Amino acid sequence: MTDALKVSGLWVDYRTKSAWASAVRGVDLTVREGEVVGVVGESGSGKSSVALAIMKLLPANAKARGRVEVLGKDMVGLPGKDAHRYRGSGMTMIFQEPMTSLNPVMRVSEQLSEAVVSRAEHYKLEMFRYDSVAVPGGPDPRLSIPQGRPAPPPKEAIEALHQVRIGDPERAAAKYPHELSGGERQRVMIAMSFLLRPRVLVADEPTTALDVTTQAQVLSLLLGLSRDEGTAIIFVSHDILVVGQVAQRVAVMYAGEIVELGPTEAVLKNPLHPYTRGLIASIPSGFKGGKRIEQIPGAPPDIMRLPSGCKFNPRCKFAMDRCRAEETALKELEDDHFVACHLY
Amino acid sequence: MSAEALSVTYKVRSGFLGSVHREIKPVDGVDLSVRAGEVLTVIGESGSGKSTLGFALLRLVKPSAGRVFFSGRDIGRLKSSELRALRRHMQIVFQDPYSSLDPRLHVKDIVSEPLIGSGMKDQGEIEARTARAISLVGLGPSAMSKYVHEFSGGQRQRIGIARAIVGDPKFVVLDEPTSNLDVSIQAQILNLLLDLQSGSGASYLFISHNMAVAQYLSDRIAVMYAGEIVERGTAKEVIDEPMHPYTKDLLSCVPTMDISKKVTDVKISGDPPSFTDLPSGCRYSSRCKYAFDLCREKRPALASAGGREVACFLYHKEEKDPGASPS
Ligand SMILES: Nc1ncnc2c1ncn2[C@@H]1O[C@H](COP(=O)(O)OP(=O)(O)OP(=O)(O)O)[C@@H](O)[C@H]1O
Ligand SMILES: Nc1ncnc2c1ncn2[C@@H]1O[C@H](COP(=O)(O)OP(=O)(O)OP(=O)(O)O)[C@@H](O)[C@H]1O
Ligand SMILES: [Mg+2]
Ligand SMILES: [Mg+2]
Numbered sequence: 001m002t003d004a005l006k007v008s009g010l011w012v013d014y015r016t017k018s019a020w021a022s023a024v025r026g027v028d029l030t031v032r033e034g035e036v037v038g039v040v041g042e043s044g045s046g047k048s049s050v051a052l053a054i055m056k057l058l059p060a061n062a063k064a065r066g067r068v069e070v071l072g073k074d075m076v077g078l079p080g081k082d083a084h085r086y087r088g089s090g091m092t093m094i095f096q097e098p099m100t101s102l103n104p105v106m107r108v109s110e111q112l113s114e115a116v117v118s119r120a121e122h123y124k125l126e127m128f129r130y131d132s133v134a135v136p137g138g139p140d141p142r143l144s145i146p147q148g149r150p151a152p153p154p155k156e157a158i159e160a161l162h163q164v165r166i167g168d169p170e171r172a173a174a175k176y177p178h179e180l181s182g183g184e185r186q187r188v189m190i191a192m193s194f195l196l197r198p199r200v201l202v203a204d205e206p207t208t209a210l211d212v213t214t215q216a217q218v219l220s221l222l223l224g225l226s227r228d229e230g231t232a233i234i235f236v237s238h239d240i241l242v243v244g245q246v247a248q249r250v251a252v253m254y255a256g257e258i259v260e261l262g263p264t265e266a267v268l269k270n271p272l273h274p275y276t277r278g279l280i281a282s283i284p285s286g287f288k289g290g291k292r293i294e295q296i297p298g299a300p301p302d303i304m305r306l307p308s309g310c311k312f313n314p315r316c317k318f319a320m321d322r323c324r325a326e327e328t329a330l331k332e333l334e335d336d337h338f339v340a341c342h343l344y
Numbered sequence: 345m346s347a348e349a350l351s352v353t354y355k356v357r358s359g360f361l362g363s364v365h366r367e368i369k370p371v372d373g374v375d376l377s378v379r380a381g382e383v384l385t386v387i388g389e390s391g392s393g394k395s396t397l398g399f400a401l402l403r404l405v406k407p408s409a410g411r412v413f414f415s416g417r418d419i420g421r422l423k424s425s426e427l428r429a430l431r432r433h434m435q436i437v438f439q440d441p442y443s444s445l446d447p448r449l450h451v452k453d454i455v456s457e458p459l460i461g462s463g464m465k466d467q468g469e470i471e472a473r474t475a476r477a478i479s480l481v482g483l484g485p486s487a488m489s490k491y492v493h494e495f496s497g498g499q500r501q502r503i504g505i506a507r508a509i510v511g512d513p514k515f516v517v518l519d520e521p522t523s524n525l526d527v528s529i530q531a532q533i534l535n536l537l538l539d540l541q542s543g544s545g546a547s548y549l550f551i552s553h554n555m556a557v558a559q560y561l562s563d564r565i566a567v568m569y570a571g572e573i574v575e576r577g578t579a580k581e582v583i584d585e586p587m588h589p590y591t592k593d594l595l596s597c598v599p600t601m602d603i604s605k606k607v608t609d610v611k612i613s614g615d616p617p618s619f620t621d622l623p624s625g626c627r628y629s630s631r632c633k634y635a636f637d638l639c640r641e642k643r644p645a646l647a648s649a650g651g652r653e654v655a656c657f658l659y660h661k662e663e664k665d666p667g668a669s670p671s
Binding site: 042043165166167183211212213214215216217219220223238239241242244245246264265268278279280282283284285286287288292293294295296299 | 383389390496497498526527528529530531532534535538553555556557559560561562563579580583593594597598599600601603606607608609610612615616618
């Protein structure tokens with residue numbers, strides 16, 4: 001399988017009042033066609049910054065360095081005005097806060113229709129060859145959306161809303177984003193990414209706002225997208241157990257770096273980095289009065305004041321002198337299982 | 345703390361430009377008791393009425409029917425001054441540590457509010473209790489004269505907990521106190537809550553949608569669906585051997601450390617319930633794979649079965665025949 005997404009030596013810096021601070025420091029990551037790679041880590045570890053850098057959607061006070069190749073094209077070096085051509089059916093993103101990516105003054109149906117049109121343009125040739133709905137010789141019905149308002153949503157759009165379990169798709173399609181609940185908005189975003197059928201999908205906490213039953217459904221839809229369409233998916237989450245359900249490989253981030261990377265099962269069952277072990281040990285398990293959950297002491301560092309050496313050393317019970325002096329780098333300890341820790 | 349046939353009704357607008365006024369009942373005839381020193385968790389999906397139930401128990405919303413007893417007194421019959429004096433003994437920690445704490449106040453003024461609100465006048469005692477609560481939740485004395493925005497999410501939640509425990513409450517509603525926090529911070533808060541509870545002997549009504557957290561913290565669990573309790577038992581009974589089809593479905597959707605158990609294989613039809621469009625009969629009947637005719641006709645009552653209580657006709661066979669027999 002080919003690499004659909006290749007991130008190498010990625011840094012993301014933010015300008016704040018007083019100075020620049022690095023939120024992402026030298027991240028390397030590849031996602032193959034049809035693969036789901038999870039990115040986990042606590043709040044502020046830089047997950048969304050990586051996601052936004054891949055999409056070339058970082059805010060104005062941010063600067064990215066390094067390489068991000070999407071389908072062989074470098075995004076970091078690409079002029080901003082050219083990036084939008086790759087977004088859509090090339091690559092698309094499901095945002096942590098769906099309101100930022102849905103157009104507030106457009107009805108859901110119009111936004112979904114746009115996605116259908118955008119995909120149709122992207123896959124024009126394939127459409128004529130494969131699409132049974134298209135009238136031979138005539139214009140594709142889905143490309144000629146009437147101008148009247150509200151636009152009748154294409155059947156496919158309604159079907160996509162149905163797939164993500166929006167109870168009454170026709171009614172939801174006629175609404176504006178602010179008229180939907182948070183979970184419904186998130187599902188509209190997901191429906192849109194199904195319509196786009198992108199080569200690369202960056203999903204930033206796509207199920208965090210959803211109930212577990214809806215989450216299960218959405219996870220299986222995302223899996224289907226990677227399996228059936230070959231979409232390469234980066235799945236960002238703070239919940240390692242949710243990631244465990246869909247990802248073949250997991251990257252664990254701490255203070256802007258990947259500290260562990262490996263096959264999902266290996267990382268969950270045999271975590272190597274003390275931080276990953278701490279994360280897993282702090283998941284509640286068992287009944288009241290049983291084993292107490294372990295807690296990692298302290299809190300993640302402020303990116304303006306990172307410690308020297310390994311960034312986890314102030315919270316690590318195994319920290320040695322070397323950890324306070326020397327930075328760490330990822331090393332392959334087992335097959336495809338990497339860790340950045342001086343213990344190894 | 346106990347409640348009898350407790351219901352809460354909200355008026356909502358729906359339809360074009362909110363032209364239709366309807367009533368919804370997010371808490372519908374709930375009987376419940378939280379025993380002294382016990383943690384009872386209410387679990388259920390978003391919108392099932394968990395927070396509304398918690399608010400009604402504390403009379404932060406007015407029930408439309410039913411009664412609530414606290415230490416043997418019907419709190420619906422108390423004068424507002426009596427209720428205010430009782431407040432510090434029944435407290436709440438809100439879900440959102442960002443919006444529930446006043447940003448203009450010093451931490452010590454936020455934490456001491458339940459004492460002052462209940463009429464305590466002795467400045468020395470107020471200060472001593474406030475300092476003690478702040479230290480119990482693991483914040484240093486320097487926290488006292490800071491503002492909320494100077495703290496992280498986990499620390500803010502500790503401030504909310506300090507405010508709840510400052511008056512030595514007998515009963516605390518914890519409304520998803522860790523759902524916005526990272527697991528490592530969640531672990532610190534859960535352990536703190538367990539320590540505080542075993543130290544004080546207070547009773548907690550814990551509200552959550554996180555099964556693992558519920559399991560870790562609770563003596564008993566009540567499962568709520570569309571305003572009703574559908575199953576209630578010890579944490580072990582409900583989690584290890586769920587009986588209600590909804591509880592079973594819910595549990596099968598929870599990701600665990602065992603990644604060979606795929607939640608993506610679970611098939612639950614239909615949507616979470618909407619109060620404006622409830623199925624007749626059992627409210628889960630529209631999604632339940634075991635539903636039969638009676639389930640769509642009659643509402644099952646919460647009744648004992650298998651050592652716990654379940655509201656499901658699968659377990660109350662005797663009701664099946666008279667209701668379902670075709671004439
Ligand atoms: N626009 C910005 N300006 C300045 N700093 C920022 C900006 N966006 C993010 N940061 C900082 O960069 C760091 C990484 O943030 P990021 O949003 O990437 O983390 P995250 O892992 O996605 O966290 P969460 O789980 O809370 O979404 C944080 O310290 C954050 O405060
Ligand atoms: N003040 C209100 N006015 C009208 N409807 C309300 C009000 N508060 C809540 N509701 C509705 O009542 C129902 C139950 O809400 P509640 O907040 O109790 O649910 P919940 O189980 O706590 O959900 P969550 O897990 O999302 O917090 C929902 O349909 C909600 O939209
Ligand atoms: Mg983020
Ligand atoms: Mg709630």
